[in-house]
Amino acid sequence: MKHLIERGLMFGNLVEVSSPVLIERYNRALRHLTGRETKLKDFHIDISGYSPEIGHELDDDLYLNHAGVNRQFILLTTEQKTAPLLDAKFSTSRGILRQFIEQNEAQLFALTARDAVAGELVNSIYDASTPARLMDIGRIRVEADTTEGTVKQAARLGKMINQFKRGDDAWFDDVLIADMITLAKKTGDVTRNPVKLKTSSFEQRSFWTSHFGGLYVFRDIQREGVISTGDINELGNIPIENVFSLSSRNQIAAFLEANDLVEPIIDARGIDAAAILRQKMDFVLVDVAATMEEQVTALTRPALRQFARRYISLLPEEFHGLAALLRWAEDNGAWPRITSDHPAYFYTLRSKPHADRDLVNMLLSELSPLDIRQLFICHKELFYKSYAGWSEQKKKFVAEFLDREYQVDKVAAREALFGHEDKMEEPSAEDIIQMVGPWGAVRRT
Known part of the structure; x- marks a missing residue:
């Protein structure tokens, strides 16, 4: 995996933890959640606070994700929101964690200035002993607090303040006043700076x-x-x-079509379909060339055409199907009949814009594994597993390609491949004015 690690394509964008203060906070949170701690002087963490170095030290890669359900997390900084989630057991976990951090960013920034925030993604099951049990998962609730219970204490102090304001004899309740002062020393002035995290709950139906x-x-x-x-x-x-x-x-194929989940790349709006088809053909060529132990680094278009001519008899049906579709798109060739039985079929599709877009593209990447770019973007777990079995030449080429064509500008690469993702929120008043003017739509008489 060295080629990927060197280019930040694996374990990239993790948050470094080397400060003694942060390590002490991490250990406090780790003891709070698991009763364990690390002796490492520096390590890296993902969005959930999981560290591959600590996993290796403890000989337990699931030390924050026991049994693979109800993932626990440790937040040392809000910067973790851009980090990846390693060893994900559910495709929705990273998105839930990121939304939670973004929704509570100001509060979490203040809390992590003094302590670590520890929590858990809580669902309705505690084990995944059977597939049927997984179907009981419907909603994920995020529970979090500092290791000192600052959020819980602030809520308690808030109730005391209300009691003090409304109670007829509260001014003479020395015990209540003493308890308020004690809690305020820990939480600060909750009337001016409320310490409260939004209760975050997320559906996990798909x-x-x-x-x-x-x-x-x-x-x-x-x-x-x-x-x-x-x-x-x-x-x-x-x-x-x-x-x-x-x-x-x-x-x-029938399931995806019946639910209106996919569309042909060639019909999709906002993308260069021919360029995408050509790139998919290149990946198939590279796979064949690497199998034949050719030098596949720094390939040019003429070199790829040469490989195609040399190994024409070895090229799989995926290549020929995509080539036929490209001829139709660029050269007015005959319309190719590519049914779901054809190996190239799922290479020609992408998800339509909908709530399950990422999940559908993830499925399509597993059904079209020779498209290494889509596999890397949509299904990293499968990509890393596949990468481990490739030849050294193919590993090097793929790492260099992803670094050159995807890593440089991830947003542009995703938009070129999947198209622009429209915003789902309702238009604002300013947007409506821009569309129809300040006096509303003009009606025809």
Whole structure:
């Protein structure tokens, strides 16, 4: 993995912890959550406060995520919001943590100035012993406080203040006044600077989980379904009608279409479809060239065409299907009939804009694994697993390509591949004025 690590494509954007003060706070939080602590003098943490170095030290990569459910977290700084989530067991966890930090950023900034904030993503289950248990997850609640209980104490102080203001004899209650003074020394003036975190609750109806070999769960749509990357016969009884294996391409294609979840790249608005198709063909070529132990670093378009001519008999159907679609798009070629049985079919799709967009693109990346860019963006766990089995030449090429074409400007790369993501919020009054003028829409008589 050295090529990825050197270019920040793996363990990139983690937050360094080397200050003795922060390490002491981290250990306080770690003892509070798990009863354990680290002896390391420096380490790195992800958005949840998980550290791969500490995981190695404790010989427990799930030290903050016991049994893979109800992930615990430690916040030392609000800067963690841009860090990745390592070893994710659920596709929604990072998004929930980031939203929680952003919704409470000012409060968390003040709290982490003096202490670590420790918490948990709480759902309705405590074990994932069967796939059916995972279907009981409906909503995730974020619970958090400092190790000294500052938030809880501030809430208690707030109630005392209300009691003091409203009680007829509160001025003579020496015990109440003494307790208020004691708490105020810990929490500060909660009347001017309230110490309160928004109660954050998030729906988790549709998600990917690494449990049971990998499951894609779609429940927030008209026709619910579960897609398993393993043997569906080993899943037992799941309270969802549609259960498919990843190899059931026709059923998956029909499921995605029936729920209006995908669209052909060639018909999508806001992207250069021909450029995307050409890039997908390049990835297939690189895979074949690397298998034949060719030098695949720093490739040019002429070099790729040379590989195509040299290994034409070895090129898979994915390449030929994409090539036919590209000829139609650029050279007015015959319309290629690419059905769900064709190996290139899922390479030609992307998710439509909707709430499950990232989950659908994640599924499509697993159904089109030779597209290494989409695999890296949408399904890092599978990308790293696949990367470990590639040849050294292919590893080097992929790392250099991602560093050059994606890492430099991630936002632009994602927009080029998936299109612009429209905002979902209602237009403001200023937006409406810009659209129709200050006197409203003009009606025709």
